[in-house]
Amino acid sequence: MSVKKSNTWNTSIVLARAILYDRAARRRVLGRIVLVPLVILGIGVWVLHDWIWQSPWRALLWWGGCTLITLIVILFAIYDALATLREVRGNVGPNEDQT
Numbered sequence: 001m002s003v004k005k006s007n008t009w010n011t012s013i014v015l016a017r018a019i020l021y022d023r024a025a026r027r028r029v030l031g032r033i034v035l036v037p038l039v040i041l042g043i044g045v046w047v048l049h050d051w052i053w054q055s056p057w058r059a060l061l062w063w064g065g066c067t068l069i070t071l072i073v074i075l076f077a078i079y080d081a082l083a084t085l086r087e088v089r090g091n092v093g094p095n096e097d098q099t
Helices: 002-021 023-047 056-090
Strands: none
Touching: 002 023, 023 056
16 A cells, blocks of 8 residues: 555645746646636625625635635746746856846
8 A cells, every 4th residue: 555655745846846847837737727716706605605605714814725725826827937936047148248
């Protein structure tokens, strides 16, 4: 059983590294991940609105979860921007201006 968990963990690490180091893959994943908070917000506003607001705890958990997911997407977008800057700065030759 631990061999399977270890294998799954290693596969996840390799997949995450591949996504984080490849700009095109990062952008594809980011584009798909952006849809998740939008769909959750839409479901919360139009589909489950009455059910969510029946309890203050439900509302707090739902919108807190939406906030958390949105913050994760924002952090991934900031990582993408910083990684892109690092890639661009790394491609500048020694005789070119680095501003």
